[in-house]
Amino acid sequence: MDKKVSVKVCLGTTCFVMGSANLQELIELVPKKYGDRVDVSGVPCLGLCSIDWEFSKAPYVKVDDEVIKEATVEKVLAAIEKKLK
């Protein structure tokens, strides 16, 4: 069986304020769309926002090891599709 894709939506304060509040819908949407092929969860600060001025690239989402900057629902879904191919 294929390995599962893991999606971590950063719900740390910086990401949340910069937009991941609106990514929370992924946590419901993704399992509905991909069933158990994808694991999705909200996680505390990934530690990416505090480096230099990197807050401006928040919100961050990790799809496996790939870091998505300024993440949007569309960007995350596209990254998942790519992994599932």
Place this chain on the structure above:
Amino acid sequence: MSMNSTPKQTSHLKREILVRLIKAYLSDNFAENTRLIPYAMRPKGSEVPYRCCIHKERAILRDRTVAGLGMSIEEADDSTLLSTLAEESLKREEPEKNPLTVLTTACKGCVPSRIYVTDLCQGCVARPCINTCKFGAISIQNGKSVIDPEKCKNCGMCVQVCPYQAITKIIVPCENACPVGAIAKDEDGYAKIDFEKCISCGKCVAACPFGAVHEKSQIIDILKNVKAGKKVIAMVAPAIMGQLPCKPAQLKEAIMKLGFADVYEVAQGADVTTKTEAKEFEERLEAGAEFMTTSCCAGYNELVEKHIPEMKPFRSDTKTPLYYTAEIVKKEHPDAVTVFFSPCNAKRKEAMQNPNVDFVLNYEELGAWFVALGVQVSECGEVQFKTEASAEARNYAVTGGVAKAVQTMLPEHLPTYPVVINGLDKQSIRDLKKYAKNGVCELGNLIEVMACPGGCLGGNGTVNAYKQALKQLTGYVNESKPLVNEEEHIEK
């Protein structure tokens, strides 16, 4: 329902600027670092994500920064350096009067409202559009309908008769969202707000796809007072409890990390509102009144003052939760500087009218402050409020919550029929006018009015998505102690 569910790229820009402004203020060169904000965000050679060129992008970022400094973009001279404006912003004693400002640079691109013939026009033989236009504005050129803008009166009749739906009305989002016709695009090509009519509801802020309508932030004024070592006290509206990724009990410590001396729940004042309003309702009904409306929503209160004065006798005289809370805080700490943590723009107006409320901070600004200082709210300790509010008071932030709270305090024998106006728009305003004119509302007698759909959680200054915010807040409400109707208890 249109609640703040669509994340906007412009919110990201707004918040990024706020973070940079706060960092600039806390740095050793506020003026210069403020001047550099547009350059830092669009450095030389960087991509130009939205506009024609880097200069236009920087000009827009500059204007957003002006709003962040709490100043009016329309009044600020284009040639004035941001550093000069930053210095000026430090000098004012109180916030500027009108709470909104329009970014002229960003607004220009949006087309004025008009009727437009699309490519779908088939140049049909029947030509119902030409026949219905009373103003003779439509003619056929090259086999297709063309509208003469000089003659068109925007009535939209042709839109309705075209069998191919080839004619559409281009709407201007802010004009369309404003429930009282206070904002319109003028000949200069940008939207102007008529503050005589504006009820500060913030719907235009939420509606504009360019993020061109800005609240004038008071963040600099607040930072200044904190830095000066004043006793700055936070008064947080019930809606805040669904806004950040942490438990509500962690918020107090998080806010105190920003330099606030203490944090009060405005729900504490809501408990006073509930009791006072219930008593008032009972008295009014006994005196023969047909109905009463609530009076806690600042947008609604402005609406009554400016557009439905005939509603005044029916609106409760009870004060808002913010009013009672600020009164308590100033009594306990006469030397305090008070800051209301607000979900919406309308409360800025209420605060200006209340000498006990010094400043207003919305949740975008609060969030930016946490980001600037690197506060992770979920790592803060859980701290109780000195006075814990009731479950009903904490539920004021949700549509229907106020009426429900008042109802809890009413004697059972009183015939109470709550009606909820869930968001002000042109239709609900017509309804309210009708109730006021007829002196009766056929749907009920206790009318709760909320300017924002969903209640305060749907306010234009919020951060969290509505659904999640509601879930968080409801969890908090369910853990809280219910209000007890003492009189009912004694009777039983």
